[in-house]
Amino acid sequence: MNLLQDNSVWNEVTKEFCEPLDIVGYNYLKDIYEESHEMFPKRVMLGTETHSFTTYDFWQKVENLPYVIGDCIWAAVDYMGEVGVGKVYWEKDQEEFSFMTPYPWRTSWQSDIDLTGEQRPQSVYREIMWGNREKSGIFTTHPKHFGEKFKGTDWHWYDVNDCWYFEECWLGKPVKVDIYGAGDEAEFILNGESQGRKKMDRLMASMDICYTPGTLEGIVYQDGKEISRCRLVTPGTPYRLLLIPEDTEVKADGKDLAYVRVILEDEEGNRLTHEEREIHVDVSGAGTFVAVGSGNPCTEDHITAKECHLYRGTAVIIMKSKTEGETKITVTADGVEKGSCIIKS
Helix, strand or coil, X not given: CCHHHCHHXXXXXXXXXXXXXXXXXEECCHHHHHHHXXXXXXXXXXXXXXXXXXXXXXXXHHHHCCCEEEEEECCCECCECCCCCCCCEEHHHCCCCCCCCCCCECECCCCCECCCCCECHHHHHHHHHCCCCCCCEEEECCHHHCCXXXXXXXXXXXXXXXXXXXXXXXXXXXXXXXXXXXXCEEEEEECCEEEEEEECECCEEEEEEECCCCEEEEEEEECCEEEEEEEEECCCCCCEEEEEECXXXXXXXXXXXXXXXXXXXXXXXXXXXXXXXXXXXEEEECEEEEEEECCCCECCCCCCCCEEECECCEEEEEEEECCCCEEEEEEECCCCECEEEEEEC
């Protein structure tokens, strides 16, 4: 029986067993909060699992209904399993729509944080929604999808990235640009020239801007006053691999793990968020290699191999050590300077 399609059934079957509970969890049932309250005026409700794509609607219930005390979104961190539930289906691809997707998809892709610990666009949106008025974000949809319709399971998000680089064939072609922010208006600025302002609707403003390399900025205003600012920069030629250890020292117990982020940069230190070139990892000294991987939800890379492809210009290496000493991690890729770092144990 589908309780989502029959509100009266849900309320009736929960009447007795929920009566002694302090808080009752509702999964994906925002549309019956009010009806439940009429039937059970003393019931305190919590959205214990809700969709990503309709997150604003769920949160408005929390804001406006005093008996709904919060909302929990599925899911926080990406995971292996339920593969492709968060996939976006573009109309022109004419792919068969399904709850999950075939190999080589390997993660659910319905999360705020990817496998490498990086914040995804929907997480930026929700951080703003939950009250960070100083936060904003600017994201683009690839111009190959301009004007195209899409769909998903509602665990998906918009197919956008923090990228202002597209191939030369897209020069002068329109790109849909989104700004997330807590104000009432957003201004779009390309290479120092204002492209105009748009009203914020549901914490988002959108504008179609013809692609020209350079700097794309967004300013969010409230009552005419700037409250936040964000920007994207077109990176230059790939130059080097930068290695950033989370910690520079681990316990020599064979269990403590060191995480090292790899970032592909241009000469100015801009990350190449469109890059997916292959990297190779070498670990020498006291420690041992454990894994390397990216946040890509659809890849044939093996995390126990010593090579993988970057995703959004980054990947993460994991190592450990059973003995005291130093471990040198070196990463190479074709056409760029290698990167290295030292981890002590």
